[in-house]
């Protein structure tokens with residue numbers, strides 16, 4: 207199933223933030239691309255094996271301010287709010303997530319974005335559409351699945367036979383760069399790009415690889431290589447484009463704070479999931495038959511892969527006000543401030 211974190215709760219908060227303040231009268235559109243970290247429902251409209259609508263996942267999702275692009279309700283004026291193109295299980299590479307059928311790969315998400323712009327054009331005309339897209343806030347999340355659902359999916363995977371890990375990282379970063387340039391060509395001008403979380407520290411990985419609660423070494427090595435190269439690639443793109451288009455969100459650093467010091471953040475544990483079964487509640491999915499903790503707010507992980515809502519709120523807080531250690535070259539409150547002046 208879906209092997210990534212979900213930050214679905216971030217939508218609501220980012221979206222609200224995007225539409226308050228000095229420019230509140232002209233609501234800013236919000237677009238989301240990438241994997242299950244940010245998939246709020248497109249997979250539920252497809253016959254796919256990577257879905258998140260089974261109870262009790264739905265309960266966690268709550269409001270959906272930015273509708274999934276494939277939702278039949280996304281039409282008319284609602285299109286102007288933005289759209290969520292993300293799809294669980296996908297990666298930078300087309301061969302990531304092959305075990306899932308009918309997922310929307312990133313190339314196809316970008317094609318839908320083009321189609322979306324044509325639909326909006328029919329409503330408000332091409333110039334207004336371009337303005338809406340240029341002024342929008344975009345969230346892009348890719349990469350985790352290229353490790354979990356590709357390189358490390360099975361022992362001796364095709365990609366792991368083709369590339370040593372450091373070379374694989376260089377390769378996927380170069381492919382990611384092309385995807386981001388494409389997004390720029392399609393009009394995006396403010397793009398938050400999240401790195402991978404600490405892939406080896408989620409309860410699902412602890413259940414499989416950990417004897418004493420230590421994070422799984424190989425996946426941690428992967429995030430340690432990927433995240434700094436992603437940040438560097440984004441800085442390079444910004445320099446080339448002559449503008450701070452891409453903002454690196456250091457999700458790894460944001461997670462490590464409460465993974466290393468759960469008590470400091472009011473969690474009883476960062477190793478055992480609130481809902482699940484087996485060691486660390488890290489086996490399988492959260493279902494009606496799982497162990498369920500009495501208070502999900504004191505668990506850092508909700509299920510074997512996903513942080514709890516309260517952990518996600520800590521991440522959102524860092525996105526909004528974090529220092530350059532977390533948000534590079536600047537945090538979201540600075541972006542909002544800059545963009546409200548133009």
Ligand SMILES: *[C@@H]1O[C@H](CO)[C@@H](O)[C@H](O)[C@H]1NC(C)=O
Pocket residue numbers: 299300313381
């Ligand atoms: C992935 O597939 C798309 C659509 O088929 C194609 O345009 C793109 O070049 C492929 N990417 C790679 C890296 O092969």
Ligand SMILES: *[C@@H]1O[C@H](CO)[C@@H](O)[C@H](O)[C@H]1NC(C)=O
Pocket residue numbers: 526527528529530535536537539540
């Ligand atoms: C982030 O946000 C805070 C305000 O909440 C601000 O003081 C700080 O300078 C910002 N940092 C950066 C790097 O933008």
